[in-house]
Amino acid sequence: MGLARLAGPTDDVIMITLTLKEQPSVPLEAEVISPDVLANLDHAAVRALPVYLGKRRLRLDEFFEVDGPGSEQIVIRGDAGKVKMIGRGMTRGSVRIKGNAGMHLGAEMKGGSIEVTGNASDWVGAEMTGGFIRIQGNAGGQVGAAYRGSLAGMNGGAILIGGTAGLEVGMRMKRGTIVVGKTVRDFAGLQMKGGTIFLLGGAEIRTGAWMFRGTIVSLLPVALLPTFSFACEYNPSFLRLYVKQLAALGVSLPNANGRWKRYTGDNSVPGKGEILIGEPEASAASATGVVSNSSGR
Amino acid sequence: MLRITGGKVYDPANNINGVVKDICIADGKIVADVEGGRTIDATGMIVFPGGVDIHTHVAGAALNFARAMTPENQRQARKFVHSANHRMGIGGPTPTTFATGYLYAGMGYTTVVEAAVPVLSAKHTHEELRDTPIVDKACCLLMANNEIVLDLLEAGDIERAKQVVAWLIWAAKVYGVKAVNPGGVTAWKWGKDAKTLHDPVYGYNKVTPAKIISSLARIIDELGMPHPLHLHCNNLGTPGNAATTLETMKVLEGSRAHMAHLQFHAYGGDDWHSMRSEAAAIAESFNARPNLTADAGAVLFGNAVTITADGPWQHLLYQLTGRKWGNLDVENETGCGIVPYTYKGSNLVNAVQWAVGLELLLLINDPWRIFLTTDHPNGACFWRYPEIIHLLMNADVRKERLKKLPAKALSRIKLADLDREYSIYEIAIITSAGPAKALGLTQKGHLGVGADADVAIYNQNPDGELMFRYPRYVIKGGEVVVEEGDIRNPHDGREFLVKPPFDPAIEDFLRPLFQQYYTMSFDNYPVELERIEHAELRTIP
Numbered sequence: 037m038g039l040a041r042l043a044g045p046t047d048d049v050i051m052i053t054l055t056l057k058e059q060p061s062v063p064l065e066a067e068v069i070s071p072d073v074l075a076n077l078d079h080a081a082v083r084a085l086p087v088y089l090g091k092r093r094l095r096l097d098e099f100f101e102v103d104g105p106g107s108e109q110i111v112i113r114g115d116a117g118k119v120k121m122i123g124r125g126m127t128r129g130s131v132r133i134k135g136n137a138g139m140h141l142g143a144e145m146k147g148g149s150i151e152v153t154g155n156a157s158d159w160v161g162a163e164m165t166g167g168f169i170r171i172q173g174n175a176g177g178q179v180g181a182a183y184r185g186s187l188a189g190m191n192g193g194a195i196l197i198g199g200t201a202g203l204e205v206g207m208r209m210k211r212g213t214i215v216v217g218k219t220v221r222d223f224a225g226l227q228m229k230g231g232t233i234f235l236l237g238g239a240e241i242r243t244g245a246w247m248f249r250g251t252i253v254s255l256l257p258v259a260l261l262p263t264f265s266f267a268c269e270y271n272p273s274f275l276r277l278y279v280k281q282l283a284a285l286g287v288s289l290p291n292a293n294g295r296w297k298r299y300t301g302d303n304s305v306p307g308k309g310e311i312l313i314g315e316p317e318a319s320a321a322s323a324t325g326v327v328s329n330s331s332g333r
Numbered sequence: 334m335l336r337i338t339g340g341k342v343y344d345p346a347n348n349i350n351g352v353v354k355d356i357c358i359a360d361g362k363i364v365a366d367v368e369g370g371r372t373i374d375a376t377g378m379i380v381f382p383g384g385v386d387i388h389t390h391v392a393g394a395a396l397n398f399a400r401a402m403t404p405e406n407q408r409q410a411r412k413f414v415h416s417a418n419h420r421m422g423i424g425g426p427t428p429t430t431f432a433t434g435y436l437y438a439g440m441g442y443t444t445v446v447e448a449a450v451p452v453l454s455a456k457h458t459h460e461e462l463r464d465t466p467i468v469d470k471a472c473c474l475l476m477a478n479n480e481i482v483l484d485l486l487e488a489g490d491i492e493r494a495k496q497v498v499a500w501l502i503w504a505a506k507v508y509g510v511k512a513v514n515p516g517g518v519t520a521w522k523w524g525k526d527a528k529t530l531h532d533p534v535y536g537y538n539k540v541t542p543a544k545i546i547s548s549l550a551r552i553i554d555e556l557g558m559p560h561p562l563h564l565h566c567n568n569l570g571t572p573g574n575a576a577t578t579l580e581t582m583k584v585l586e587g588s589r590a591h592m593a594h595l596q597f598h599a600y601g602g603d604d605w606h607s608m609r610s611e612a613a614a615i616a617e618s619f620n621a622r623p624n625l626t627a628d629a630g631a632v633l634f635g636n637a638v639t640i641t642a643d644g645p646w647q648h649l650l651y652q653l654t655g656r657k658w659g660n661l662d663v664e665n666e667t668g669c670g671i672v673p674y675t676y677k678g679s680n681l682v683n684a685v686q687w688a689v690g691l692e693l694l695l696l697i698n699d700p701w702r703i704f705l706t707t708d709h710p711n712g713a714c715f716w717r718y719p720e721i722i723h724l725l726m727n728a729d730v731r732k733e734r735l736k737k738l739p740a741k742a743l744s745r746i747k748l749a750d751l752d753r754e755y756s757i758y759e760i761a762i763i764t765s766a767g768p769a770k771a772l773g774l775t776q777k778g779h780l781g782v783g784a785d786a787d788v789a790i791y792n793q794n795p796d797g798e799l800m801f802r803y804p805r806y807v808i809k810g811g812e813v814v815v816e817e818g819d820i821r822n823p824h825d826g827r828e829f830l831v832k833p834p835f836d837p838a839i840e841d842f843l844r845p846l847f848q849q850y851y852t853m854s855f856d857n858y859p860v861e862l863e864r865i866e867h868a869e870l871r872t873i874p
Binding site: 187 | 403406
């Protein structure tokens with residue numbers, strides 16, 4: 037999967053900085069804030085890009101101070117919690133948000149990286165196929181999920197969330213990795229078809245409901261549905277490989293060499309997915325905080 | 334007034350095969366000559382009568398249900414942004430009403446037949462068709478599972494059944510009559526199906542699917558309807574169903590009939606693992622029966638949405654795919670099932686289906702009796718017709734595609750042995766002249782004097798797909814509606830209606846049945862003629 041290759045931006049390139057003037061009254065649709073769009077535009081063209089406030093089409097510079105020429109390294113400052121679709125469908129470059137991000141951040145992205153120092157709203161990385169997203173704070177629901185009606189959610193790439201996450205994390209995901217540092221809410225891995233979800237801070241209820249395939253790794257005991265059956269207690273070798281990949285992203289996974297309980301399900305589908313639950317000593321380690329906020333810069 | 338000059342004209346109904354001649358248009362009709370007005374120089378282009386789609390699903394309750402059920406398709410579909418020339422909409426497998434009109438016209442089609450309308454939702458269907466611009470429309474009414482009609486057949490009261498059928502045709506304001514899985518949809522209300530033609534339908538003692546088919550076909554003929562019974566046979570989609578289809582052709586002896594989406598009814602084998610093409614046997618029997626016409630219902634690989642009144646089949650398809658399933662029960666009249674589906678070239682069954690559609694088009698030797706359709710959106714979207722035309726016109730292209738199919742599929746199909754290539758003239762027959770003739774639309778499908786001025790002009794190109802995907806000009810009712818790759822002057826199309834003869838006293842028989850069995854009062858049931866904008870009514874004396 038090559039998480040280690042998904043390196044962030046280097047500091048010696050020219051960046052474009054967008055500073056939010058004030059939070060919009062209703063959510064602003066700004067899918068133009070993407071390296072693919074900004075890379076080849078000059079300063080004036082960036083300022084004139086269209087954004088939608090409700091049904092009204094307005095200019096980007098009505099909402100953002102724009103500093104610098106177009107670049108595929110984008111920095112956003114301010115509380116962009118109501119700015120939707122940042123980095124949607126991006127294939128390269130980086131977006132660094134010093135603050136919060138709105139819904140659909142990095143949805144359908146194919147490559148590049150997104151980092152958020154604050155919180156992100158729902159649908160982070162929905163249906164993404166590649167690239168890397170790191171949220172230092174909390175995320176909303178449907179992280180890496182399939183949009184309503186779609187057969188498959190996230191199909192590659194990685195999403196790291198330092199804090200908590202909402203409902204239906206990884207719903208119908210097919211490939212890729214999601215790591216959540218603190219508790220996730222209900223239905224993590226709903227109808228999951230593949231890929232891996234690491235729950236470092238445990239989960240609320242109905243984890244893995246209707247999962248067909250894929251792996252959910254929890255460091256804390258989770259309330260399992262009755263349609264999951266205990267398989268064995270063992271040390272999965274693939275976890276040791278994951279430790280190396282996750283370490284490159286600043287995530288440490290304790291107890292990878294320890295013992296794990298394996299449950300299979302969801303038998304109501306019937307599915308061949310698995311939930312791995314670490315032994316109690318592993319959960320003690322997780323409580324000390326395992327998602328590092330520093331990525332080495 | 335308009336003159337099209339310099340183009341090679343393909344007008345099979347008038348035996349004109351690629352002759353360079355002028356086509357003149359005045360007041361929405363083809364005329365012998367005009368003076369003045371615009372001249373279109375069509376040098377290097379081919380001139381066709383506007384396309385006629387004899388079987389499609391573009392409006393009504395079922396299609397709307399399908400639109401709502403598939404947000405994933407809508408999200409990825411082509412967008413039509415509002416402009417001075419057109420309204421907004423979305424394309425994809427189940428286009429919105431306005432987009433449907435633009436997409437058909439944008440392909441050179443000017444007449445479409447919505448093939449499945451229950452009386453109960455006819456008002457909704459007509460309203461959607463009113464909002465489907467440019468193209469002229471006609472509807473077929475679902476009849477073969479109407480319990481009032483079946484009860485009359487059970488009682489042997491054919492004469493009264495004929496009166497009821499005629500009254501229902503006029504109540505729904507339609508053009509023709511469709512029979513879907515005769516008896517099967519009624520049986521589905523008890524969780525059953527009608528798999529054999531000569532056994533009584535569940536809930537009846539005497540009525541068999543064969544009796545429904547032969548009675549309706551005869552009634553339609555006796556009423557003098559311009560289009561014969563439009564039949565969706567029993568056992569659609571299932572391995573081995575060719576036997577049912579061949580038997581149905583025997584049942585239809587002595588009557589006219591149009592067999593819809595024949596591809597879905599031409600399979601051999603005992604189960605999904607042994608499924609094979611029986612297109613050759615179907616074509617052989619069909620070729621010998623001049624009372625029949627058919628449309629292909631061809632399949633192309635990719636996303637589709639299956640929508641049919643054939644409820645039991647849709648439940649089976651849902652069980653096979655594990656995808657979404659919608660089911661509608663239309664009171665005493667019919668039902669409906671909806672399942673989104675993806676045809677895959679790597680799938681043995683889908684590969685056989687793809688080949689069967691093409692085989693039927695190639696093995697049925699009279700192009701005046703087999704027409705190009707995909708049973709949109711069941712086999713593929715209508716806007717993919719040019720892909721099928723390309724395959725029909727080029728045996729080498731077909732052979733290249735065959736190489737991509739699973740090796741196992743090749744032993745189940747005959748397509749590799751078929752070298753026939755359609756000529757441009759034959760394409761004009763299967764897309765326009767033939768279906769217009771089968772529909773009895775005498776003013777459509779040709780470019781003779783007096784015909785509706787529906788003309789499609791394409792750049793001649795050895796690649797059939799490129800040629801027919803992007804018409805250079807499309808003229809509908811004398812107005813240029815497509816030019817320079819965009820929609821111009823979209824106007825409302827008309828709707829063709831037929832009023833067959835019936836004794837108004839039949840209402841005295843129907844009224845109490847409605848009070849007893851329907852949720853709708855009898856007086857609210859028929860569609861008022863005033864609801865149909867631009868109706869073109871043909872009254873049969």
